Amino acid sequence: MNGLLEHLRAGLPPEALITDPDVTASYAHDMASFCDAGTPAVVVLPRTVEQVQHVMRTATALRVPVVPQGARTGLSGAANASDGCIVLSLVKMDRILEISPVDRIAVVEPGVINAVLSRAVDEHGLYYPPDPSSWEMCTIGGNIGTASGGLCCVKYGVTAEYVLGLEVVLADGRLLTTGRRTAKGVAGYDLTRLFVGSEGSLGIVVKAVLALKPRPPRQLVLAAEFPRAATACDAICRIMERGHTPSLLELMDRTTVQAVNRMAGMGLPDTTEALLLAAFDTPDPSADLAAVAELCTAAGATEVVPAEDAAESEMLLQARRMSLTALETVKSATMIDDVCVPRSKLGAMLEGTAAVAEKYGLTIGVCAHAGDGNTHPVVCFDHTDADESRRARESFDEIMALGLELGGTITGEHGVGVLKKEWLARELGEVSVELHRGIKQAFDPLGLLNPGKVF
């Protein structure tokens, strides 16, 4: 332990090291409940690539595990410390190095906060789409590590589609450059994409070249109330089948709407079983909004209300973004699922989730990136009640099983971390897990990077 600190100090300024156990303890967890976390030996906050390389060389020399962290807003425990590890927090490497409107790229350090980047590129008439609900806090490095999604994905795709190239410090401290700053490129294997979503298990991202889009017009939102979740899902299928390209297509169930109203007094319609939000960000969205309104009514919507203006649209988005936080107030604890199914199975997924809630006698609120088939069933429970906690865990698992049965995945955007490790093997199968191990071995032969996570 002393040896570790001595080694680290040799290449780091004093302010880059935190050793006070009260402070280091605060770096032990991300935002996932009920995931084990260990006690870090030290927290390091580097400001340069060389400092990160020094940390990794030290870790390799002394065989100390390293847990990379961004803003720790993750929901799967992927950033949780392990005992005796170096927590490597990248939050101080937070410079936007370049924004190019001609090349439509930004070059950033990993600690840049998503919203900070979004606003900076907006000033150049550009748009960085990935928008996890935590966008005001989460970092680009964390977004890359977990391959984050968000509300925009139904039109603009996920983080992975915006990462063109990376600089990565490997487990042994060597620097790797992947990808490119060009629009296209197929030279060699796609190592860039391999790092995206690898949850810090293959290397430490220290720089990223990100693709940008032109800034679209402000989106206009429409809200539709449905008497049943299944009919809302019908509407979603028809909207997509007819070739519409909404900039968001979201669903909040009654439990979620009520929780948001309670938390923020939003005045959302809280007697509806399912509230559907659809938006378009085209120059003239009126035809699309009218067609979507008609499809919603035909599917059984009891009310269809277009937002009057951008402010009202923004309010509806805020409501959707705070859904998970609001559901956390329903009971003392929550477990947040992240099952993504083929869009055509969304109705079956929601009905199945309701059946699970009934079977276990629990409240399970659901909000969903419905256009993508990505549901977040939130199991609400009293963590001081052992039996309820057990039922929560079982229902959480049963929802993942249901997702797999419907041809879906256990994680649409939150990642595996420690929370879904056991389930990953079930989804991937043995052959895939063996190849995962082979790749891990090629990148991190000593197994020092975020050990015990993902698989």
Next chain:
Amino acid sequence: MNGLLEHLRAGLPPEALITDPDVTASYAHDMASFCDAGTPAVVVLPRTVEQVQHVMRTATALRVPVVPQGARTGLSGAANASDGCIVLSLVKMDRILEISPVDRIAVVEPGVINAVLSRAVDEHGLYYPPDPSSWEMCTIGGNIGTASGGLCCVKYGVTAEYVLGLEVVLADGRLLTTGRRTAKGVAGYDLTRLFVGSEGSLGIVVKAVLALKPRPPRQLVLAAEFPRAATACDAICRIMERGHTPSLLELMDRTTVQAVNRMAGMGLPDTTEALLLAAFDTPDPSADLAAVAELCTAAGATEVVPAEDAAESEMLLQARRMSLTALETVKSATMIDDVCVPRSKLGAMLEGTAAVAEKYGLTIGVCAHAGDGNTHPVVCFDHTDADESRRARESFDEIMALGLELGGTITGEHGVGVLKKEWLARELGEVSVELHRGIKQAFDPLGLLNPGKVF
């Protein structure tokens, strides 16, 4: 050798095996000139996944290399046979298994021809964007193996962005499933993307889940004539900087225009130094087309002519698509470069290429997916003239060096194959190549899959 055929025959119907040397020889090459090719021991044309598994089990048992092939329209020699290999042609596995307008996916076998899929999904109001110029011949499996681009990429991206999931037969015959049929998913490493562009070196793709888009309106094309390539590049930079989203943005230089006119009597303006084609496929492209016309004129275009209708637009696209073929008729042989640079460096790239042509006293025609910065300088030479051939090879290399200097890549979409193998290491660097080897080792420990290609 007899042992090999005997083994293969045990699990394949007679018509799936070709052993006649006159016929097998015709499978030795793809469309790249001047790449070495060996003599295959046998050509296998499986129709089922099980048959592919049998081939790979046999190859592993007998340590025989396997060269997977689609339609052999590749331009880098990646599908060239090696001596004594099994050529594994996937062209008979050509079924479209599913098209889902609600889920916006297609599930296909690897031998489906790109244009066949495009027309099939079009009937459902859907769109499969990737459109390499060879789209009437090339297969989806080949597109996946080489991560193909095309004209649409400036708006719709490359093949990689449309591959959601794969079934792959590994070197030892085991079947691997990667990815998903959902819109999102982050379970484990992105093995899907690792296979895309791996040029058959990691496994045999036997099924693919592809993402589809809603069919856009027909695009309208505008043609602009420029007195210098550099001013055309200025126009391109301004178009992208102003936030336009053309569905194609292409460039043909004078040599290319003249070659196309000679070949097809297209009547393109052949006194212009650079012909720029821009298109939009939005419901009402008039405002974008007018703005682009204005930007072209401001940048120095001497003529700006919008296509009168869809037919004239299609004619211009045809002209662009036949550019490489037309340039092949300029001299007895060609070497086709595929350098992609940041869009902002496109002018420098074209000027540098002209300087190379002058230095070596050669004709180098250039067509380019200009909006993406992806240039195809085509070195035209007489292959019976040893000195000219040497100069061609040197200028081909110098163009790649220039691309790397400008922050670009040696291959935007054609891949590495054998043609650019030496250059790949130069672009990637040692650390990356070592990781490539580690990955290869994890997937194909005996080195049987397409040996001698890529790296």
